Amino acid sequence: MTVSSRRRFLAAATATSIAAGTANLPAPALAEDRRVWRLATSWPRNAPGPGTTAARLAERITTLSQGRLTVELHAAGELVPALEVFDAVSAGTVEMGHSAALFWSGKMPSAPYFTAVPFGLMPEGHDAWLTVGGGQALWDELYGAFGVKPFAAGNSGIQMGGWYRRPIGGLADLKGLRLRMPGLGGEVLRKLGAAPTTLPPGEIFTALSTGALDGAEFLGPWQDLSLGLNRAATFYLWPGWHEPNGSAEALISAAAYGRLPIDLQQLVAACCEAENRRGPAEAEWRNAAALARLKDDGAVTLHPWPDDVLQAARQESEAVLAELAGTSALDRRIHDSYAVAKGLFVPWGRVGRHALLGAQIGA
Structure with missing residues (x-):
């Protein structure tokens, strides 16, 4: 065999050996590292506000992880009913959910604190309480008992008071008034003689337009118009004392989250934080524009809540919160932590935000 032939023989043998060895190796680590999560929401698909926030969150995680964590979005009812998202995440039926904490008050009385409290913190203050004031640790503890890790992930901003079929x-x-108002605001109105109920967002229009409800609140003008609530009732009240904040939440199976490598855990957290920053900015802009359109709608009557309702609701809110605080030691700690935050922000708001707004309008 010539030198040239011997070299060709050795090269071919080496290539065959490498190919055979490679065939016995496991698949590349990158392929093994790819995961698919199902994200169930409480919102109609692409509903302005929380629906689009959930869609962006799924897309952001998928894109920034370069497909290592693909999040598949499922709107309300596609995998689980709108008001069963928490249970689905807790049971591991889905790895992730997007909803609002006020829907879980029957399971955890203090859960609504992490969306809104009547006459409570507005978006900036609520976010400060979660981020700096110890609220996130309490939220983690509350949901952790169910195997769920919560993140703030979007905010629909300050709410309106709802749509009513009569003045x-x-x-x-309020006596006997049938209205859609979940969370602690609903409990306050119950004490004032109303008959509040909790309905998924996708069912509000039908119930209001058919007269099954006398009134209903959802979010702000932008999102309310997207549901067509202005076609179901004509009296639109303000302010949204029952929900001065509109935090949405990402619910993540603690087990699924724990199986992620640390960089993907941090990526998920960062994507939730990004949506939590974008949500209120988007809501502020869109709500202002939608309110301007409503003012030009001759069929809609914009009206403030009567003073006696606001005064009575403020008093009953304190009673509702005090009663809730007695449910358990953890409920007391959540109540007290939130009260400390509100005690800080109200005096600061009086000389800061509220004073500036008053000066702005000449009040």
Whole structure:
């Protein structure tokens, strides 16, 4: 065999040996590292506000992880009913959910604190309480008992007071009023004689337009118009004392989250934080524009809540929160932590934000 032939023989043998060895190796680590999560939401698909926030969150995680963590979005009812998202995440039926904490008050009385408290913190203050004031640790503890890791992930901003089929002229008009108002605000109105209920967002329009409900609140003008609530009722009340904040939440199976490598855990957290920053900015802009359109709609009557309703609701809110605080030691700690935050922000707001707004409008 010539030198040239011997070299060709050795090269071919080496290539064959490498190919055979490679065939016995496991698949590349990158392929093994790819995961698919199902994200179930409480919102109609692409519903402005929380629906689009959930969609962006799924897309952001998928894109920034370069497909290592693909998040598949499933709107309300596609995998699980809108108000069963928490249970689905807790049971591991889905790895991730997007919803609002006020829906889980039957399971955890203090859960609504992590969306909104009547006459409570507005978006900036609520975010400060979670981020700096110890609220996130309490939230983690509350949901951790169910195997769920929560993140703030979006915010629909300050709410409106809802749509009503007839005028609300005072406390007497609340007696027997059938309305959609979940969370602690609903409990306050129950004490004032109303009959509140919790409905998924996708069912509000039908219930209001058919007269099954006398009134209903959802979010702000932008999101309310997207559901067509202005076509179901004509009296639109303000302010949204029952929900001065509109935090949405990403619910993540603690087991699934724990199986992620640390860089993907941090990526998920960062994507939630990004949506939590974008949400209120988007809501502020869109709500202002939608309110301007409503003011030009001759069929809609914009009206403030009567003073006697606001005064009574403020008093009953304190009673509702005090009663809730007695449920358990953890409920007491959540109540007290939130109260400390509100005690800081109200005096600061009086000389800061509220004073500036008053000066802005000449009040």
